[in-house]
Amino acid sequence: MLAYKFRLYPNKEEERKLLWTLEVCRRVYNRFLELYNEGEHDRFKLQAMLPVWKESDADLRGVHSKVLQYELHQLFANLTSHRGLKERGRKAGKLRFKPSNRFRTITYNQTGYWLEPKNDKFSFLHLSKIGDIPIRMHRTVDGKIKGVTIKHMPSGKWFTYLLVDDGRGLRDFAVIDSAVGIDVGLEHYAVDSDGNEVENPRHLKNALKKLRREQRRLSKKQKGSKNWDKQRMIVARTYERVCNQRDDFQHKLSRHYVDSFDLVVTEKLGTREMIENGHLARSISDAAWNSFDYKLAYKAERAGKLFVQVDPRGTSQECSCCGKLVPKDLRDRWHDCPHCGLSTSRDHNASINILNRGIEKVGQELPELACGHWTATPPSMVVQARWMKQEALS
Ligand SMILES: [Zn+2]
Numbered sequence: 110m111l112a113y114k115f116r117l118y119p120n121k122e123e124e125r126k127l128l129w130t131l132e133v134c135r136r137v138y139n140r141f142l143e144l145y146n147e148g149e150h151d152r153f154k155l156q157a158m159l160p161v162w163k164e165s166d167a168d169l170r171g172v173h174s175k176v177l178q179y180e181l182h183q184l185f186a187n188l189t190s191h192r193g194l195k196e197r198g199r200k201a202g203k204l205r206f207k208p209s210n211r212f213r214t215i216t217y218n219q220t221g222y223w224l225e226p227k228n229d230k231f232s233f234l235h236l237s238k239i240g241d242i243p244i245r246m247h248r249t250v251d252g253k254i255k256g257v258t259i260k261h262m263p264s265g266k267w268f269t270y271l272l273v274d275d276g277r278g279l280r281d282f283a284v285i286d287s288a289v290g291i292d293v294g295l296e297h298y299a300v301d302s303d304g305n306e307v308e309n310p311r312h313l314k315n316a317l318k319k320l321r322r323e324q325r326r327l328s329k330k331q332k333g334s335k336n337w338d339k340q341r342m343i344v345a346r347t348y349e350r351v352c353n354q355r356d357d358f359q360h361k362l363s364r365h366y367v368d369s370f371d372l373v374v375t376e377k378l379g380t381r382e383m384i385e386n387g388h389l390a391r392s393i394s395d396a397a398w399n400s401f402d403y404k405l406a407y408k409a410e411r412a413g414k415l416f417v418q419v420d421p422r423g424t425s426q427e428c429s430c431c432g433k434l435v436p437k438d439l440r441d442r443w444h445d446c447p448h449c450g451l452s453t454s455r456d457h458n459a460s461i462n463i464l465n466r467g468i469e470k471v472g473q474e475l476p477e478l479a480c481g482h483w484t485a486t487p488p489s490m491v492v493q494a495r496w497m498k499q500e501a502l503s
Pocket residue numbers: 428429430431432433446447448449450451
């Protein structure tokens with residue numbers, strides 16, 4: 110499944126209806142949550158409440174019924190990820206009711222929408238009980254649209270995500286001829302097992318700097334004042350620009366890795382940094398790493414390549430050459446192994462460990478693939494040999 114993002118251009122009346130629908134959905138979501146908190150955990154019983162509510166509440170009859178049902182699905186998805194947070198030891202109280210500024214999406218699942226081409230730039234997105242909204246199609250969508258999500262950005266813009274099933278995704282090779290491990294971090298954007306260090310592009314760095322500046326300005330304004338409101342909009346717009354630029358950068362970087370390698374390996378989330386140094390983990394980097402992995406995953410799937418994620422524990426402490434433990438704290442940026450003499454940057458060593466774990470995982474889960482040259486030599490030796498070759502060249 111692929112998600113395509115497009116901008117929507119609703120007129121005044123359509124925007125009014127969209128906002129109203131958001132509000133009705135928010136009420137339904139919170140009502141489900143309330144019942145859940147009161148002890149009703151049976152999903153089917155909760156769903157059966159919708160028709161009952163509809164009889165007494167005319168607003169609910171004004172929203173496509175699948176859109177309302179989706180709120181229950183969303184609630185259970187949130188409950189699952191909330192539980193996940195707790196299990197990973199994060200501080201998390203009860204799931205909270207959604208205030209209107211935190212409720213920004215509605216979703217049509219399977220039915221209630223269709224696309225109608227208008228000219229080469231614009232189409233109409235028909236949304237049941239809302240209308241036909243102009244949508245700017247900057248790329249073609251091939252495959253069947255399985256769902257439509259509408260999002261209201263804090264900047265006031267409207268976007269849609271079309272969930273598309275293109276029916277592709279079969280692996281098209283039998284031997285892994287090339288593989289790479291990628292370590293994402295705070296110092297460099299990424300370091301791979303070939304020793305390449307990837308920085309955030311300069312324009313993104315500048316945009317991030319501007320975002321911090323505008324946020325500082327916002328914090329100095331009187332909350333709720335006219336100037337505060339104006340500044341809040343500037344922050345929202347800058348934030349969107351940062352997200353777009355990072356998206357663009359991640360698309361290019363993930364494209365590069367998927368095109369160049371049969372197997373791409375990363376760590377699960379940015380959890381290693383979190384484990385090693387809790388206060389360093391900023392939610393903004395977490396989200397960025399997550400979306401990079403997501404892009405790698407779906408690009409790999411489409412291209413018939415393999416994408417694997419491995420357990421991050423100890424990847425920076427283990428020596429990628431001899432496997433012995435070489436303890437270091439977060440400030441130690443260099444890996445000097447007293448056992449075998451391997452000397453390389455901390456992140457490079459980690460990325461080789463990530464690669465080796467990925468190869469091991471593939472060997473276990475897809476043994477029919479492990480017949481490539483990776484099994485002829487122990488994986489760490491292969492990587493080590495390549496690493497030494499690079500050292501010799503530079
Ligand atoms: Zn060693």
